[in-house]
Structures are given as structure tokens and as C-alpha cells.
Amino acid sequence: MRNIKLVEVRSEIAAGTRGASMGVDALKIASLDKQSAFFTQFDPIEVPDANSFLWKGNKHPHAKYIDGVYQVLKNVYSTIESLRLEKKFPIILAGDHSTAAGTIMGIKAAHPEKRLGIIWIDAHADLHTPFTTPSGNMHGMPLAMAAQLDNRDCEVNSPRAETIIYWEKIKKIGGDFPKIDPKDIVYISVRDTEEPENYLIRKYGINNFSTQEVREKGIEKVAAQALEVLKECEQIYISFDVDSLDSSISVGTGTPVPNGLTIQEAIELNVRLIRDRRVCCWEIVEVNPTLDTENTMAEAAFEVLEATTKSLVDYF
Numbered sequence: 001m002r003n004i005k006l007v008e009v010r011s012e013i014a015a016g017t018r019g020a021s022m023g024v025d026a027l028k029i030a031s032l033d034k035q036s037a038f039f040t041q042f043d044p045i046e047v048p049d050a051n052s053f054l055w056k057g058n059k060h061p062h063a064k065y066i067d068g069v070y071q072v073l074k075n076v077y078s079t080i081e082s083l084r085l086e087k088k089f090p091i092i093l094a095g096d097h098s099t100a101a102g103t104i105m106g107i108k109a110a111h112p113e114k115r116l117g118i119i120w121i122d123a124h125a126d127l128h129t130p131f132t133t134p135s136g137n138m139h140g141m142p143l144a145m146a147a148q149l150d151n152r153d154c155e156v157n158s159p160r161a162e163t164i165i166y167w168e169k170i171k172k173i174g175g176d177f178p179k180i181d182p183k184d185i186v187y188i189s190v191r192d193t194e195e196p197e198n199y200l201i202r203k204y205g206i207n208n209f210s211t212q213e214v215r216e217k218g219i220e221k222v223a224a225q226a227l228e229v230l231k232e233c234e235q236i237y238i239s240f241d242v243d244s245l246d247s248s249i250s251v252g253t254g255t256p257v258p259n260g261l262t263i264q265e266a267i268e269l270n271v272r273l274i275r276d277r278r279v280c281c282w283e284i285v286e287v288n289p290t291l292d293t294e295n296t297m298a299e300a301a302f303e304v305l306e307a308t309t310k311s312l313v314d315y316f
Contacts (some may be wrong), residue, residue, distance in 0.1 A: 002316045004309065006042035006087040007079060012288075013065040014098035014138035017237040017254040019290030021051055024093045026289035026298035027305065033211070034299070038306050042091075045083075047075050049095075062159040064109045064131040066166040069138050070173075071167045073081055073093045073102035073145075077173050081107025082278065090312035091309060092283035097126060100239050100283065103144035107237055107281055117184045118143070119226055120272060121266070122241035123257035125197040127151070130167055132196035139254075140285070144200075145170050145315030148178040151172050152302045154196035182206060185204060188269065189214065198253040211259050219265060223238075223272040224289040236278045240270060240308075243284050244299050252297025252311070255285045263300045268305055282308060 003163045019163055031038045053068030060066045083090050092103060103126035106173045108116055114299070120126070120143065128140040132154050144151065148171045182204035193201070200210065207229050209222050217225075230236055243253045246260035261269070274282055289302050 001284050001303070002089040002312055003087060004042065004312065005082050005083050005090050006044040007047060007083070007090045007092045008044050008140060009047045009049065009076060009092060009094040011051065011099050012095040013051055013053055013072070015037070015069045015096035015254050015288070016135060017288060017291065018054070018219040019288040020095035020254065020286060021049065022173065022289050023287030023298065025097050026287055026295055027302050030295055030298040030302035033295070034302065036306060038309070041302065045079060047079050060160060060163040060166070061134070062133060062136050062157045063141070063163050063167060064136045066138060066163055068172070070170050071099055072099055072120065072169055073105070073173055075122060076102030077105040077109065080281070081109040081174070084110030088165050088225060089312070090280065090281045091096055093305070094137040094283060094285040097239070097241055098138045098142050101145035101198045102168070102173065103281060104146040104179050104237060107235060108179040109174040111235065112202055113231060115184065115233040116180055117186070117230030118180055118237045119186050119188065119236060119238045120190070121188045121239065121244045121269065122190055123192045123243040123260060124241070125187065125193045125201065127197040127200050130153040130196070131157050133157065134194060134295050146179045147182050149200065150204045151196055151200060154199050155208070156196070165181050166222070184230060186229050188222070188226065191259055192255070195290065211261055214261065214269070219268040221274060223269060227276050234278060235280045236276060237281045238270065238273055238279060239283045240266070240304065242284065242297060243286055249300055250297060252292030252295070254291065263303055266304050267307045270308040275315045282312070
């Protein structure tokens with residue numbers, strides 16, 4: 001039996017559009033509409049956010065609100081480290097995807113001796129840095145933070161000295177070493193990348209199972225192959241960004257992209273992956289109900305959340 005702990009992270013300062021902080025509550029409304037008792041089963045932990053930084057104005061064009069992001073990542077890191085030390089299985093409902101870096105840092109801090117693999121189900125690679133980002137939005141940087149990558153080979157920006165100081169502090173949360181090896185990242189449905197990210201994907205040979213591959217090979221085979229890539233890893237963390245879903249479905253998220261997964265494909269994929277005993281944490285991110293009219297994004301996301309959690313509970 002896995003000891004599940006629900007973790008709510010209402011951070012949205014690293015997203016390009018406002019509203020992701022309401023994603024957790026949108027999921028709860030979706031559960032009510034579906035007459036599900038899901039949220040009565042868990043006593044959630046709320047991680048303090050730093051959304052108040054949005055009122056202060058941004059001083060860091062190449063890493064927007066990095067001072068606030070640093071605060072949130074420390075909060076997420078310490079929460080997840082504590083849960084993992086208590087042998088809890090965190091299921092994380094988060095706003096913007098930057099907080100995943102804090103999750104990775106927390107998992108690694110609890111068991112530094114264990115090699116950590118990442119399954120990243122997302123439309124985006126999230127490997128940018130302040131030196132390469134086209135937008136400055138830090139939800140595009142969590143994997144670079146966790147792997148301590150600067151990617152100066154592809155440098156196009158000149159961040160302010162204060163920005164770089166915060167960037168260095170973020171990379172050192174939980175210790176001054178890479179928390180993951182980029183080779184231990186597996187992408188599924190990543191399809192909207194920039195050249196600096198493609199450079200790192202090529203450099204480290206990061207596997208990306210495209211939406212087309214998922215359909216041609218089938219969910220079972222793709223899941224098995226993704227897990228096989230990570231065969232040397234003793235722990236696996238799965239992060240599911242709702243923009244991995246096709247843009248016809250993912251209306252209520254900040255950066256929808258065509259040619260994504262269907263709801264059923266996302267459910268089957270997560271349901272299968274979470275049954276691997278090495279999986280120690282699962283997360284769903286980037287629901288933004290302000291971009292939606294009927295809460296359809298949250299309803300789709302809740303279906304994935306409920307089915308994946310049920311798979312975890314039933315299988316162990």
C-alpha cells in the first residue's frame with residue numbers, strides 16, 4: 001500500500017499568463033461536477049507560494065520573478081524532502097511547472113544515493129535557462145535548474161548580475177550538484193522546442209516519444225520503453241503537464257500546442273507508468289481556468305488525476 005499525500009502548490013509567478021494559481025481549485029470544482037469523492041480521501045498539504053511578488057513588478061527580464069521563484073522552490077523542496085523521508089508518496093497539484101525543480105530537489109535530498117529518473121509528459125522540453133530563454137518565463141526552466149545546466153553554448157541573453165546570483169542559488173537548493181543527469185530524462189509528446197533546447201536534447205541523447213509514436217507503438221509499448229530507458233534509475237518521478245494534451249482539449253492552459261495526446265491516451269499512459277515500483281512521486285500542472293469557459297481543462301485533468309491515483313491505490 002502506497003502512503004499517498006496530496007500536495008497543493010498554488011504558484012503561478014513563473015507562467016506567462018496569470019491564473020494557474022486557481023488550477024487546484026478548478027480541479028476540486030471538476031470533482032464536484034463529476035460527483036467524485038476524490039478530495040475527501042486526502043488531507044492535503046498546502047505549500048506557501050510567492051504570488052505576492054507579482055504585485056511588486058519584475059526586475060529580471062530573462063528570469064521573471066526569479067526572487068519569488070527561489071522562495072517557492074525552497075518551500076516545495078523542503079516539503080517533498082520531508083514527505084519522502086516519511087516514506088510518503090506525494091501526488092502534487094501545481095500551478096506553473098517551475099515548481100517541479102523543487103520537487104526533484106526534494107526527492108533527491110531525501111535519498112541522495114539513489115539515481116533519479118524523470119518522465120516528463122509535456123508539450124515543452126523546459127530546458128531553457130536565463131541565458132537562452134526567449135520569454136523569460138521560468139516555467140520553461142525546471143529541468144535545467146535540476147540538472148544545473150546553463151547552456152552557455154547557446155547563449156543569446158545577458159542576464160543581470162542579480163539574476164545570475166538568484167539562478168546560482170536556485171541550482172544549489174538541496175546541495176551544489178546536479179540532482180539529475182539529463183540522460184535520465186524521458187520526454188513524452190514534447191513537440192514545441194527552441195534550438196537551445198534541441199541542442200541539449202541532442203547533446204545528452206534525451207529520448208522523446210512523440211505523439212505519433214505513442215499512437216503507432218501503442219501505450220503499453222511506449223510506457224515499457226520509457227521505463228526501460230530509465231532501467232539504471234532507482235527512483236522515478238512523473239510530471240504531467242496538461243499541455244501535453246492536444247490544443248483542442250487543452251484550452252485552459254497557458255501554452256496549448258497542436259498534435260498532442262487525447263484524454264484517453266493520457267489516462268492510459270499515466271495509469272500504466274505509475275505501476276512501476278520505482279515511481280515515488282506524480283504531479284499534474286498548468287491548469288489555468290481563467291483561459292477556459294466551462295472548466296473543461298480541469299475536468300479533463302481531473303479524469304487523469306483520479307484514474308492515475310486509483311491505479312496507484314489498486315495496484316499496490
